[in-house]
Amino acid sequence: MTRKQKRLSVIAGALFFLGAATTLTFVALGQKASYFYMPSDLKTASVEPGQRIRLGGLVAKGSIVHGKGAEIAFGVTDDKDTVKVTYTGILPDLFREGQGVVTEGSFRSDGEFVADSVLAKHDERYMPKEVAEGLKEKGVWQPD
Structure with a gap:
């Protein structure tokens, strides 16, 4: 092998390695992506049961129902539509009716949204960016 051929083989190997690393990164990020929806957006969206999404809005007034143990059900609303959410776990301290919330999870085949994490606002003026924009x-929401 000549010096030129060795150099070309090293460059080709490096390009192959970079291409493989880039491909694996995009595949991994694509699998972890979760899309953000407001309750009224779900009418036109094609969300499959089991597909991870973020659901955001306001906690509907009078919708919080405590179940067995750490199970809780509540509604997420944008004042046009409301989606029933069930969650098992400890809620953030500032979680309450009328406050901004973002839940992450998926729909079951029966249409109920099961959240595996609940994020609530952390001071009186903060609203999660996706929720505020939606x-x-x-x-519905007007900033101060």
Whole structure:
């Protein structure tokens, strides 16, 4: 092998390695992506049962129901539609009716949203970016 052939083989090997690393990164990120929806967006979206999504809005007034143990059910609303959410675990301290919330999880085949994490706002003026933008588009939430 000449010096030129060795150099070309090293460059080809490096390009192959970089291509493989890039491909694996995009595949891994694609599998972890979860899309953000407001309750009224779900009417037009094609969300499959078991597909991970983020559901955001306001905790519907009068919708919080405590179940057995750490199980809780509540509604997420954008004042146009409401989605029933069930969650098992400890809720954030600032979780309450009328406050902004983002839940992550998936729909079961019966249409119920099962959350595996619940994120709530952390001070009086903060609203999660996706929730604030979605509520502003719907004309529901107005910043101070």
